[in-house]
Amino acid sequence: MSTTVEKIKNIEDEMAKTQKNKATSFHLGQLKAKLAKLKRELLAGPTGSGGGSGGAGFDVARTGVASVGFIGFPSVGKSTLLNKLTGTHSEAADYEFTTLTTVPGVIMYKGAKIQMLDLPGIIEGAKDGKGRGKQVIAVARTCNLIFIVLDVNKPLAHKRIIEKELEGFGIRINKAPPNIVFKKKEKGGVNITNTVPLTHLDNDEIRAVMGEYRITSADIAFRCDATVDDLIDILEAPSRRYIPVVYVLNKIDSISIEELDILSRIPNAVPISSENNWNLDELLEVMWQKLNLVRVYTKPKGRLPDYEQPVVLRSSGCTVEDFCNQIHKSLVEDFKVAVVYGQSVKHQPQQVGLSHVLMDEDVITILKR
Known part of the structure; x- marks a missing residue:
């Protein structure tokens, strides 16, 4: 059979x-249609889990408001990049398959705690069960953003292969449903x-x-x-998972300016050198934009706003009710009105209700009944 x-x-x-x-x-x-059903059957595996479980060494405790998964072929510099961004020790070397499990790290950026996951290098055929591909991509499916880390000396071939593997696992790259x-x-x-x-x-x-x-x-x-x-x-x-992707073009110190100019035209790409700390600030700024997080500063009545510890909401379109629920559900029950300063209101300040949509860096005071 x-x-x-x-x-x-x-x-x-x-x-x-x-x-x-x-x-x-x-x-x-x-x-x-037959192909889609067979692929679902393959990814579900014998337990019918739908590919959602990473397996031993791959599942990690989640922390922070969002997670970023690093995917790439072996030896493209994922571990070095994680170390530079988060200070986490993920073993890095110039030989293949150094990282054999998921290595988590955390970065505080613009007041938000963001988890970064260095995943083992994948190989062609991962979606069909080769290597540890299914476990790697299963963890990637749970991320809010994926960094596809590419070696600039062979970026386009690897880019096509990784995209095919992710698509085969039901991940839709930089697309809306x-x-x-x-x-x-x-x-x-x-x-x-x-x-x-x-x-x-x-x-x-x-x-x-x-x-x-x-x-x-x-x-x-x-x-x-x-x-x-x-x-x-x-x-x-x-x-199906619809996940934003940033193509991280690593090792730009090994190519010419002319070659870099051509590669920089790839959509959603950020050229870096993790070894030399080149352009990591731009990578983090693009990460922030793609994650679409919203910082809301609290202002207790009669006091100055707390600009040190914002409440970070997961996506734009979040309302005052979402903000209240993130702090404590009792806030909604006792809610009278919110006083908001910032881009989301026409008047500074303005009284709004639970359905008001907040924007990045709004300042809010909740008044109870």
């Missing part, structure tokens, strides 16, 4: 040989609506995917020009 890996390879081979046109769209849609609303029903068939023209997807592909997932009745509303992969991602939603 064929293994799951063999079944995946057979489907990928068949897809590669099949030319996409109107006559083959149903068949290709069916193949892509597709704007598709899917609702399963008891009866009534499959009802498809779209608010924009669908140029990459036709009804045959949609029918094929629905059939493969044995969905006979559902409402599907496309609010973006979706592909068949986008549709499958919505159906596979629990196993």
Whole structure:
């Protein structure tokens, strides 16, 4: 009997040989849906855990308001970078596979405690279970941001391979979830609506995917020009993670200015030399922007604001209610009004309610009933 890996390879081979046109769209849609299900089965493993467990030596106690995972091939300088940024001792050397477990470190940046995780080097085929790839990427799936650390002497080849491994593990890089609303029903068939023209997807592909997932009745509303992969991602939603990525181009001390100028054009890339401490400040600033954290300073009534220890909220769009819940849930129960200074209000200060959306570096006083 064929293994799951063999079944995946057979489907990928068949897809590669099949030319996409109107006559083959149903068949290709069916193949892509089968492939997604097989990959989920492979990543879940024998325990059906969905790839969520890192395994011995990989799980670490989480701390801080956000986590950043370092992923890359062996010997690209991840451990040296962790040491320079956090002061954590992660063994670094010029030979492969120095780091064999997840090594955590913590950095305080702009008042926020951020955990950094140096993950073992991955190899091509990680998503298929080679090396310790599944454990490495399983930990990466839990991170708020990923640094893909690349050696500038061979960046593009490694970049493509790592992206393929992450995508194969259900991680979507620098993407937002597709704007598709899917609702399963008891009866009534499959009802498809779209608010924009669908140029990459036709009804045959949609029918094929629905059939493969044995969905006979559902409402599907496309609010973006979706592909068949986008549709499958919505159906596979629990196993998909949308994570921002920064490409860290390390060892720039080993290349010329002209070569560096070309590599710097890679989107979401930051060139550094971890060995020489070059450009680490810019890397941290880009990290801050990607994490999208919001600092809120507290001002007790009748006293000056506390600018030393902000309350850090995990993402923009956080409300006064989110702020109250992060301090103590009783604040919401006794809440009367909040007095806010900062970018989020028109008047300085301004009284607002629980639904008011806070912005970075707002100052807030909570008044109780």
